[in-house]
Amino acid sequence: MAVVFDRPKSLTDAKFHYCPGCHHGIIHRLVAEVLDELGLQDRTVGIAPVGCAVFAYDYFDVDCIEAAHGRAPAVATGVKRTRPDTIVFSYQGDGDLASIGMAEIVHAAARSENITVIFVNNAIYGMTGGQMAPTTLIGQKTTTSPLGRKSELTGYPIKVCELLATLPGATYLARTSVHDPKNVRQTKEAIKKAFQLQVEGKGFSLVEVLSACPTNWHMKPVQALDFIKNDMMNYFPLGQFKSPEEAK
Amino acid sequence: MSKVRVTFNEELCKGCELCKNACPKGIIEMAGYINAMGYHPAKLVNPQECVGCGFCALMCPDLVIKIEKEEIK
Ligand SMILES: Cc1ncc(C[n+]2csc(CCOP(=O)(O)OP(=O)(O)O)c2C)c(N)n1
Numbered sequence A: 001m002a003v004v005f006d007r008p009k010s011l012t013d014a015k016f017h018y019c020p021g022c023h024h025g026i027i028h029r030l031v032a033e034v035l036d037e038l039g040l041q042d043r044t045v046g047i048a049p050v051g052c053a054v055f056a057y058d059y060f061d062v063d064c065i066e067a068a069h070g071r072a073p074a075v076a077t078g079v080k081r082t083r084p085d086t087i088v089f090s091y092q093g094d095g096d097l098a099s100i101g102m103a104e105i106v107h108a109a110a111r112s113e114n115i116t117v118i119f120v121n122n123a124i125y126g127m128t129g130g131q132m133a134p135t136t137l138i139g140q141k142t143t144t145s146p147l148g149r150k151s152e153l154t155g156y157p158i159k160v161c162e163l164l165a166t167l168p169g170a171t172y173l174a175r176t177s178v179h180d181p182k183n184v185r186q187t188k189e190a191i192k193k194a195f196q197l198q199v200e201g202k203g204f205s206l207v208e209v210l211s212a213c214p215t216n217w218h219m220k221p222v223q224a225l226d227f228i229k230n231d232m233m234n235y236f237p238l239g240q241f242k243s244p245e246e247a248k
Numbered sequence B: 001m002s003k004v005r006v007t008f009n010e011e012l013c014k015g016c017e018l019c020k021n022a023c024p025k026g027i028i029e030m031a032g033y034i035n036a037m038g039y040h041p042a043k044l045v046n047p048q049e050c051v052g053c054g055f056c057a058l059m060c061p062d063l064v065i066k067i068e069k070e071e072i073k
């Protein structure tokens, strides 16, 4: 019998520490599958974030660096510029990327650093116990917005792809989701395209993946899929926000 | 026609039920017993009905599922 689906080579054998039904595991697998399929494992360096994915370096079977909170794009810039043949990706949550790391991501895109960013948007700070993130939806309850987020007090959720799309340096920007098999496949296609563009030296690529944090959303994993589909996708539309053809 | 074998590595399963939810044939159930982590692992109840779509494996966040196929002439 031929094996048609199994653990990708670019993942170690380590068991993920993520909560049951957390989508970080799906997204890790898709990145690893793409590295396998493009034959990039031997020359890839991953930059891990601060957040639940802080141990990403234990899971990806590639060289990794752990960056200070939000600074992964700056570290990625350093690796890419000193070793241009290396394929560099950062893997960041929405607290990491859109809050404390907003300056780093904007400037990396503005400079069109030839790196790939995997941006996991779960609309909350997972690791620290479910505080409000810049991407938390209006009305969404978190430990720091116990009555639901109010725009009068904290403004509106930040749409990272749309924001970065205003920068000529951003080459490829896409928002996808992993709430069902079809969208998992489309997410993989987007991640593959992002890495392919980096291989071709085309500049900055980012894939924003809408992702569930069942634990801090206080939902069962299956219920969390509906929250993505009905609530998150309503505010964060899926699609391509910049294609290499329209870049620059 | 193809013959499919889907195997679950029960010790990696956290019982999230995303595979069960994705299976179009409704042939994945959670076991009555628990694994070493304390979760009820997913398992295939009617393997002969499996169409090999792989949806369970696509949704599994923990690499529990392995799929093998054999072409029958
Ligand atoms: C400089 C600094 N400030 C604050 C923190 C606390 N902290 C750890 S993780 C985190 C946010 C994580 O949220 P996110 O990036 O959305 O990732 P998730 O855990 O949801 O995957 C914060 C604020 C820290 N570790 N370092």
Ligand code: SF4
Pocket (backbone or CB within 6 Å): A017, A018, A019, A021, A022, A023, A024, A052, A122, A126, A127, A212, A213, A214, A215, A216
């Ligand atoms: S807290 Fe949320 S993001 Fe973190 S591992 Fe658990 S489900 Fe995933």
